Amino acid sequence: MKKIILRDATPEDFEHILALNDAEVQQTSAMDFQKLRLLASLSAYHKVALVDDKIAAFLLAMRENTTYESENYRWFAARFPHFIYVDRIVVSAEFAGLKIGSLLYSDLFDFARAHQVAMVTCEYNIQPPNPASKSFHDKFGFKEIDTQWVANGSKQVSLQVAEVN
Template sequence: MTDLRQHAGPVFPVIRPAEAADFDSILALNARVVVETSPMDRERLGLLDGMADYHRVATVAGRVAGFLLAMREDAPYENDNHRWFAARLPRFLYVDRIVVGAEFAGRGIGSRLYRDLFDHARAGGVPLIACEYNIEPLNAASRAFHDRFGFREAGRQHVADGAKLVSLQTAEVGR
Protein backbone atom coordinates (compact mmCIF):
# COMPACT_ATOMS: atom_id res chain seq x y z
CA MET A 1 0.00 0.00 0.00
CA THR A 2 1.27 3.47 -0.88
CA ASP A 3 1.82 5.91 1.96
CA LEU A 4 -0.07 8.94 0.66
CA ARG A 5 1.61 11.24 3.19
CA GLN A 6 4.80 11.02 1.11
CA HIS A 7 3.14 12.76 -1.83
CA ALA A 8 3.06 16.53 -1.37
CA GLY A 9 1.23 17.40 -4.58
CA PRO A 10 -2.47 18.04 -5.07
CA VAL A 11 -4.93 15.23 -4.51
CA PHE A 12 -7.77 14.83 -6.99
CA PRO A 13 -10.57 13.03 -5.22
CA VAL A 14 -13.49 11.40 -6.92
CA ILE A 15 -16.74 12.59 -5.31
CA ARG A 16 -19.53 10.04 -5.57
CA PRO A 17 -22.63 8.85 -3.69
CA ALA A 18 -21.82 6.75 -0.64
CA GLU A 19 -22.57 3.04 -0.92
CA ALA A 20 -23.06 0.35 1.70
CA ALA A 21 -19.61 -0.99 0.73
CA ASP A 22 -18.14 2.32 2.01
CA PHE A 23 -19.70 2.05 5.48
CA ASP A 24 -16.72 0.38 7.21
CA SER A 25 -14.43 3.15 5.96
CA ILE A 26 -16.93 5.85 6.93
CA LEU A 27 -17.27 4.40 10.42
CA ALA A 28 -13.49 4.21 10.85
CA LEU A 29 -13.09 7.85 9.77
CA ASN A 30 -15.87 8.97 12.12
CA ALA A 31 -14.40 7.02 15.06
CA ARG A 32 -11.15 8.99 14.77
CA VAL A 33 -12.94 12.32 15.29
CA VAL A 34 -15.86 11.28 17.48
CA VAL A 35 -15.15 14.14 19.94
CA GLU A 36 -15.88 16.68 17.19
CA THR A 37 -18.77 14.75 15.63
CA SER A 38 -20.72 12.15 17.58
CA PRO A 39 -20.69 8.36 17.91
CA MET A 40 -21.98 6.35 14.98
CA ASP A 41 -22.33 2.61 14.58
CA ARG A 42 -23.45 0.69 11.48
CA GLU A 43 -27.12 0.85 12.45
CA ARG A 44 -26.96 4.62 13.05
CA LEU A 45 -25.08 5.15 9.78
CA GLY A 46 -27.76 3.18 7.94
CA LEU A 47 -30.47 5.39 9.46
CA LEU A 48 -28.60 8.59 8.60
CA ASP A 49 -27.90 7.38 5.08
CA GLY A 50 -31.60 6.62 4.62
CA MET A 51 -32.73 10.12 5.58
CA ALA A 52 -29.85 12.04 3.99
CA ASP A 53 -30.46 14.25 1.00
CA TYR A 54 -26.72 14.27 0.42
CA HIS A 55 -24.34 11.48 1.42
CA ARG A 56 -21.18 11.43 -0.62
CA VAL A 57 -17.66 10.14 -0.24
CA ALA A 58 -14.41 11.46 -1.62
CA THR A 59 -12.10 8.69 -2.77
CA VAL A 60 -8.42 8.88 -3.61
CA ALA A 61 -6.75 5.95 -5.32
CA GLY A 62 -9.83 3.86 -4.49
CA ARG A 63 -9.74 4.66 -0.75
CA VAL A 64 -12.45 6.59 1.07
CA ALA A 65 -10.63 9.77 2.08
CA GLY A 66 -13.66 11.61 3.47
CA PHE A 67 -17.42 11.81 3.58
CA LEU A 68 -20.24 14.29 4.08
CA LEU A 69 -23.77 13.64 5.33
CA ALA A 70 -26.49 16.32 5.02
CA MET A 71 -30.25 16.38 5.67
CA ARG A 72 -33.06 18.60 4.40
CA GLU A 73 -35.22 20.62 6.78
CA ASP A 74 -38.06 18.08 6.74
CA ALA A 75 -35.93 14.99 7.45
CA PRO A 76 -37.23 12.98 10.43
CA TYR A 77 -33.91 13.55 12.15
CA GLU A 78 -33.80 13.53 15.96
CA ASN A 79 -30.97 16.02 16.47
CA ASP A 80 -30.96 19.17 18.61
CA ASN A 81 -29.06 21.23 16.04
CA HIS A 82 -31.18 20.16 13.07
CA ARG A 83 -34.30 20.84 15.16
CA TRP A 84 -32.97 24.35 16.02
CA PHE A 85 -32.60 25.20 12.34
CA ALA A 86 -35.93 23.59 11.38
CA ALA A 87 -37.74 25.82 13.90
CA ARG A 88 -36.26 28.95 12.29
CA LEU A 89 -35.62 28.31 8.60
CA PRO A 90 -38.13 27.19 5.94
CA ARG A 91 -35.60 25.56 3.53
CA PHE A 92 -32.07 24.42 4.17
CA LEU A 93 -29.61 21.57 3.90
CA TYR A 94 -28.08 20.66 7.27
CA VAL A 95 -24.53 19.28 7.38
CA ASP A 96 -24.66 16.53 9.99
CA ARG A 97 -20.97 15.77 9.60
CA ILE A 98 -18.02 16.11 7.29
CA VAL A 99 -14.92 14.06 8.01
CA VAL A 100 -11.64 13.84 6.12
CA GLY A 101 -9.00 11.29 7.09
CA ALA A 102 -5.91 12.70 8.81
CA GLU A 103 -3.62 11.42 6.05
CA PHE A 104 -5.60 13.53 3.56
CA ALA A 105 -5.85 16.71 5.66
CA GLY A 106 -4.84 19.96 4.02
CA ARG A 107 -5.27 18.66 0.50
CA GLY A 108 -8.57 20.30 -0.37
CA ILE A 109 -10.78 17.24 0.02
CA GLY A 110 -13.14 18.89 2.50
CA SER A 111 -13.38 21.91 0.22
CA ARG A 112 -14.18 19.69 -2.77
CA LEU A 113 -16.95 17.99 -0.78
CA TYR A 114 -18.37 21.37 0.25
CA ARG A 115 -18.27 22.75 -3.29
CA ASP A 116 -20.14 19.64 -4.43
CA LEU A 117 -22.64 20.09 -1.58
CA PHE A 118 -23.26 23.72 -2.58
CA ASP A 119 -23.72 22.63 -6.22
CA HIS A 120 -26.21 19.98 -5.06
CA ALA A 121 -28.15 22.54 -3.00
CA ARG A 122 -28.14 25.06 -5.87
CA ALA A 123 -29.46 22.42 -8.31
CA GLY A 124 -32.26 21.60 -5.84
CA GLY A 125 -33.21 25.22 -5.21
CA VAL A 126 -32.12 25.07 -1.57
CA PRO A 127 -31.09 28.59 -0.48
CA LEU A 128 -29.07 27.84 2.69
CA ILE A 129 -26.55 25.40 4.05
CA ALA A 130 -26.70 25.03 7.84
CA CYS A 131 -24.16 23.49 10.19
CA GLU A 132 -22.58 23.89 13.59
CA TYR A 133 -19.16 23.58 15.11
CA ASN A 134 -17.93 23.41 18.67
CA ILE A 135 -16.91 26.66 20.32
CA GLU A 136 -16.58 25.10 23.80
CA PRO A 137 -14.35 23.20 23.41
CA LEU A 138 -13.23 25.19 20.38
CA ASN A 139 -12.79 23.43 17.06
CA ALA A 140 -10.63 26.15 15.47
CA ALA A 141 -10.01 24.17 12.28
CA SER A 142 -13.75 23.82 11.65
CA ARG A 143 -14.31 27.51 12.37
CA ALA A 144 -11.62 28.54 9.86
CA PHE A 145 -12.92 26.08 7.26
CA HIS A 146 -16.51 27.33 7.51
CA ASP A 147 -15.43 30.98 7.49
CA ARG A 148 -13.87 30.36 4.05
CA PHE A 149 -17.27 29.25 2.75
CA GLY A 150 -19.07 32.35 4.01
CA PHE A 151 -20.81 30.82 7.01
CA ARG A 152 -22.11 33.24 9.64
CA GLU A 153 -23.38 32.59 13.14
CA ALA A 154 -27.17 32.38 13.45
CA GLY A 155 -27.19 31.36 17.12
CA ARG A 156 -25.59 29.24 19.83
CA GLN A 157 -26.74 26.40 22.02
CA HIS A 158 -25.43 23.89 24.53
CA VAL A 159 -25.59 20.23 23.49
CA ALA A 160 -24.41 16.87 24.82
CA ASP A 161 -26.02 17.53 28.21
CA GLY A 162 -24.24 20.87 28.40
CA ALA A 163 -20.78 19.45 27.67
CA LYS A 164 -20.46 21.39 24.40
CA LEU A 165 -21.42 24.86 23.21
CA VAL A 166 -21.94 25.04 19.46
CA SER A 167 -22.08 27.92 17.03
CA LEU A 168 -25.04 27.41 14.69
CA GLN A 169 -23.99 28.62 11.25
CA THR A 170 -25.63 29.31 7.88
CA ALA A 171 -24.29 30.16 4.44
CA GLU A 172 -26.20 31.33 1.39
CA VAL A 173 -25.96 28.97 -1.53
CA GLY A 174 -26.13 31.68 -4.20
CA ARG A 175 -26.80 31.14 -7.86
Protein backbone atom coordinates (compact mmCIF):
# COMPACT_ATOMS: atom_id res chain seq x y z
CA MET A 1 0.00 0.00 0.00
CA LYS A 2 1.29 3.42 -0.95
CA LYS A 3 2.03 5.95 1.78
CA ILE A 4 -0.02 9.15 1.44
CA ILE A 5 1.14 12.32 3.15
CA LEU A 6 -1.02 15.43 3.54
CA ARG A 7 0.71 18.76 4.05
CA ASP A 8 0.07 22.46 3.58
CA ALA A 9 0.52 23.63 0.00
CA THR A 10 3.42 25.97 -0.72
CA PRO A 11 4.15 28.25 -3.69
CA GLU A 12 6.66 25.63 -4.86
CA ASP A 13 3.67 23.29 -5.40
CA PHE A 14 1.73 25.71 -7.62
CA GLU A 15 3.04 24.37 -10.94
CA HIS A 16 1.85 20.86 -10.02
CA ILE A 17 -1.46 22.17 -8.65
CA LEU A 18 -2.11 24.02 -11.90
CA ALA A 19 -1.36 20.89 -13.94
CA LEU A 20 -3.80 18.86 -11.81
CA ASN A 21 -6.46 21.55 -12.16
CA ASP A 22 -5.94 21.76 -15.94
CA ALA A 23 -6.49 18.01 -16.24
CA GLU A 24 -9.92 18.38 -14.57
CA VAL A 25 -10.84 21.88 -15.75
CA GLN A 26 -14.20 20.70 -17.11
CA GLN A 27 -15.26 19.73 -13.58
CA THR A 28 -13.61 22.67 -11.80
CA SER A 29 -12.82 25.93 -13.56
CA ALA A 30 -9.81 27.45 -15.26
CA MET A 31 -7.03 28.70 -13.05
CA ASP A 32 -3.74 30.35 -13.91
CA PHE A 33 -0.80 31.16 -11.63
CA GLN A 34 -2.19 34.59 -10.70
CA LYS A 35 -5.60 33.17 -9.76
CA LEU A 36 -4.01 30.34 -7.77
CA ARG A 37 -1.87 32.83 -5.88
CA LEU A 38 -5.01 34.85 -5.06
CA LEU A 39 -7.00 31.77 -4.00
CA ALA A 40 -4.14 30.55 -1.85
CA SER A 41 -3.98 33.94 -0.12
CA LEU A 42 -7.74 33.80 0.59
CA SER A 43 -7.77 30.18 1.70
CA ALA A 44 -8.10 28.91 5.24
CA TYR A 45 -7.23 25.39 4.12
CA HIS A 46 -4.94 24.56 1.21
CA LYS A 47 -3.32 21.15 1.29
CA VAL A 48 -1.70 18.75 -1.10
CA ALA A 49 -1.56 14.97 -0.91
CA LEU A 50 1.74 13.34 -1.76
CA VAL A 51 2.19 9.77 -2.95
CA ASP A 52 5.83 8.71 -3.20
CA ASP A 53 6.82 12.40 -3.00
CA LYS A 54 4.63 13.25 -6.01
CA ILE A 55 1.70 15.67 -5.68
CA ALA A 56 -1.35 13.51 -6.31
CA ALA A 57 -4.14 15.87 -5.20
CA PHE A 58 -5.01 19.19 -3.65
CA LEU A 59 -7.90 20.78 -1.77
CA LEU A 60 -8.45 24.52 -1.49
CA ALA A 61 -11.11 25.97 0.84
CA MET A 62 -12.08 29.38 2.21
CA ARG A 63 -13.81 30.58 5.36
CA GLU A 64 -16.57 33.14 5.44
CA ASN A 65 -15.78 36.86 5.17
CA THR A 66 -13.21 36.71 2.39
CA THR A 67 -13.21 38.88 -0.70
CA TYR A 68 -13.53 35.87 -3.01
CA GLU A 69 -15.56 36.82 -6.08
CA SER A 70 -16.89 33.34 -6.96
CA GLU A 71 -20.64 33.40 -7.53
CA ASN A 72 -20.96 30.08 -5.70
CA TYR A 73 -18.95 31.31 -2.72
CA ARG A 74 -21.03 34.52 -2.64
CA TRP A 75 -24.23 32.43 -2.67
CA PHE A 76 -23.16 30.69 0.56
CA ALA A 77 -21.80 33.91 2.09
CA ALA A 78 -25.18 35.60 1.61
CA ARG A 79 -26.93 32.82 3.56
CA PHE A 80 -24.57 31.52 6.24
CA PRO A 81 -22.56 33.48 8.82
CA HIS A 82 -19.98 30.70 9.44
CA PHE A 83 -18.78 28.03 7.03
CA ILE A 84 -15.83 26.67 5.15
CA TYR A 85 -16.28 26.56 1.38
CA VAL A 86 -14.53 23.94 -0.76
CA ASP A 87 -13.50 25.85 -3.85
CA ARG A 88 -11.91 22.83 -5.47
CA ILE A 89 -10.58 19.38 -4.82
CA VAL A 90 -8.69 17.57 -7.55
CA VAL A 91 -7.17 14.09 -7.46
CA SER A 92 -4.91 12.96 -10.29
CA ALA A 93 -6.39 10.12 -12.35
CA GLU A 94 -3.03 8.40 -11.91
CA PHE A 95 -3.84 7.94 -8.21
CA ALA A 96 -7.53 7.08 -8.48
CA GLY A 97 -8.71 4.41 -6.08
CA LEU A 98 -6.33 5.30 -3.25
CA LYS A 99 -9.08 7.23 -1.39
CA ILE A 100 -6.99 10.40 -1.42
CA GLY A 101 -10.08 12.59 -1.83
CA SER A 102 -11.60 10.97 1.25
CA LEU A 103 -8.39 11.57 3.24
CA LEU A 104 -8.41 15.23 2.26
CA TYR A 105 -12.09 15.63 3.15
CA SER A 106 -11.64 13.85 6.49
CA ASP A 107 -8.75 16.20 7.23
CA LEU A 108 -10.84 19.22 6.19
CA PHE A 109 -13.66 18.14 8.52
CA ASP A 110 -11.10 17.76 11.33
CA PHE A 111 -9.87 21.29 10.52
CA ALA A 112 -13.46 22.58 10.67
CA ARG A 113 -14.05 20.92 14.05
CA ALA A 114 -10.79 22.32 15.43
CA HIS A 115 -11.86 25.82 14.32
CA GLN A 116 -15.45 25.39 15.54
CA VAL A 117 -16.91 25.66 12.04
CA ALA A 118 -20.23 23.84 11.96
CA MET A 119 -20.66 23.45 8.21
CA VAL A 120 -18.70 22.63 5.08
CA THR A 121 -20.14 23.93 1.82
CA CYS A 122 -19.40 23.15 -1.81
CA GLU A 123 -20.96 22.77 -5.20
CA TYR A 124 -20.58 20.32 -8.03
CA ASN A 125 -21.85 20.19 -11.58
CA ILE A 126 -25.21 18.62 -12.29
CA GLN A 127 -25.31 19.97 -15.87
CA PRO A 128 -23.14 18.60 -17.31
CA PRO A 129 -23.60 15.73 -14.84
CA ASN A 130 -20.82 14.71 -12.47
CA PRO A 131 -22.10 11.49 -10.85
CA ALA A 132 -18.70 10.68 -9.32
CA SER A 133 -18.72 13.95 -7.39
CA LYS A 134 -22.31 13.38 -6.26
CA SER A 135 -21.46 9.92 -4.95
CA PHE A 136 -18.31 11.20 -3.23
CA HIS A 137 -20.11 14.07 -1.48
CA ASP A 138 -23.05 11.87 -0.45
CA LYS A 139 -20.58 9.74 1.56
CA PHE A 140 -19.68 12.81 3.62
CA GLY A 141 -23.28 13.72 4.38
CA PHE A 142 -23.61 16.63 1.95
CA LYS A 143 -27.18 17.65 1.13
CA GLU A 144 -28.39 19.80 -1.72
CA ILE A 145 -29.98 23.03 -0.56
CA ASP A 146 -30.37 24.70 -3.95
CA THR A 147 -29.08 24.82 -7.51
CA GLN A 148 -27.92 27.63 -9.76
CA TRP A 149 -26.73 28.20 -13.30
CA VAL A 150 -23.19 29.58 -13.60
CA ALA A 151 -20.54 30.26 -16.25
CA ASN A 152 -22.93 32.29 -18.40
CA GLY A 153 -25.56 29.57 -18.22
CA SER A 154 -23.26 26.78 -19.44
CA LYS A 155 -23.20 24.85 -16.13
CA GLN A 156 -25.74 24.09 -13.44
CA VAL A 157 -24.39 23.34 -9.98
CA SER A 158 -25.82 21.66 -6.93
CA LEU A 159 -25.18 23.82 -3.86
CA GLN A 160 -24.31 21.47 -1.00
CA VAL A 161 -23.93 21.67 2.78
CA ALA A 162 -22.61 19.11 5.26
CA GLU A 163 -22.81 19.54 9.00
CA VAL A 164 -19.60 19.02 10.92
CA ASN A 165 -20.23 16.68 13.85
